[in-house]
Amino acid sequence: MTVPTLENNRVKLSLLDLSNYKHLQRIAPQKDLIYYSPSDISTSEKLKDYVQLAVDGYYHKTIIPFIVFDKLHKAYAGSTRFGLINWKNKLLHIGWTWIGHEFQGTGLNANMKFLMLQYAFETLEFEKVEFRIDERNNKSRRAVEKLGAQLEGILRKDVLMKDGFRRSTCCYGILKEEWPEIKLKLINVIG
Template sequence: MIVSLYGLEGEFVKLAVMNSSHTKELFNAAKDASIWRHLPKTIQVFDDMQLFVNEAIEKMETGTEIPFVIIDKQSDEIVGSTRFLDISNFTRSLEIGWTWLTPHVWGTKVNMECKYLLLKYCFEKLNLIRVQLKTDEQNIRSQKAIERIGCKKEGILRNHMIRKDGTYRNSVIYSIIENDWISVKHQLENTLYRK
C-alpha cells in the first residue's frame, strides 16, 4: 500500500505522514488530559510522545500502519494525529484509528475533513472495499462524530480491551464499504464545502 509522502490536503486540513521531526509539535498539541481519556495510551511527558511517535514509525516501516499528523491550515499547526492500521491487501480493507485532536478543534470541520480525505484516498486511490473505525462504548462524543461522517454501526465487541484503569472496554465497530462511498462522499462534501 503506497501513500504519498506529501500526504493529503483539503480546504481545512493537511495530513502529513508522521516522522520524528513532528514530535515536539505533537506533544504541544497533546497536553490536555481529556484527549487521552478513552485511548489506550496517555501522553503526560515529552518522552511519552517520543515513544508514541517512534512506535508509529516502526509500525509504518513494517507496513502494518501508516501514521499521519493533522495540520490545521488556518493556524498551520499540528492539532492531532490519525492512522491507517490493520492494513490488509488480501481483503482490501483497513481501519482508520488512533485519531486524537487537541480540544480547541473539537466540533470544527477538522475531524470531518480529515476523515473525508482518508476515506477518499482509501476508496478512490487504493480501491479498498471496506474501511472500519472503532471507539470505546463510553466515548459518546467519538461515536457521534463517526456517525456524522456516515459510518454504519455494525455492533459491539464486548470486553474487547482492558482500559488503563483495569476496567474492560467494549468497542463499538463502524464501517463504510465501497457501495456506501458515493453517498457518504456527497454527504461529506455538502457538509464541508456547502457555501
C-alpha cells in the same frame, strides 16, 4: 510504501514520524484528550513511544500515521492514522485520532476523515473502512455516525485500559459501495 500528503483547503495530513512529532508536544498533554484510548501520550517520552510504535507499523506496512496541520489556524492540531491495514482483504481502520481541544468542533475532523476515506476507497481501492470506538465515547461515536458509518456490533470487554478497566468496543464500518453517497454528503458538510 509511499505515503501521500492528503490535503484540501482546510487540513494537511502528512507522514508522522520521529522528525516531526515534537510539533505535537504542546497538544498531547491536554487533559482527557485521549481518555478513551489505551494509549498514553501525557509526557514527551510517552508521546515519542506512541509515535515509535506507529513508525514501526509503517515499516511493516500495517499503519500509515499522519500529523494533522490545521490550515485555517496555521497550527499543528494532532494525529490520526490508518491502522490494521489488511492489504489482502482490502480492509483498514481509521482511528488513533486526537486533536487539541481548541480544534474540536471546528469542522477539522470532518475534513480529515473525508480525505482519508477518499484515499482509502479511491486510491487504494479498498473494500471497507472500519472505526473502533470505546462504547462510552459518545462524542466519537456520533462523529462516525455523522460520516455515515454503520454500527456493526460491539466487542464486549475486549481492550484493557490504562486504569485497568476493560472497555467494550463499538465496531463501525463503511463499504466501498456506500462511499459515493457518503462522499456527496461529506462534500456538502465540508464545503
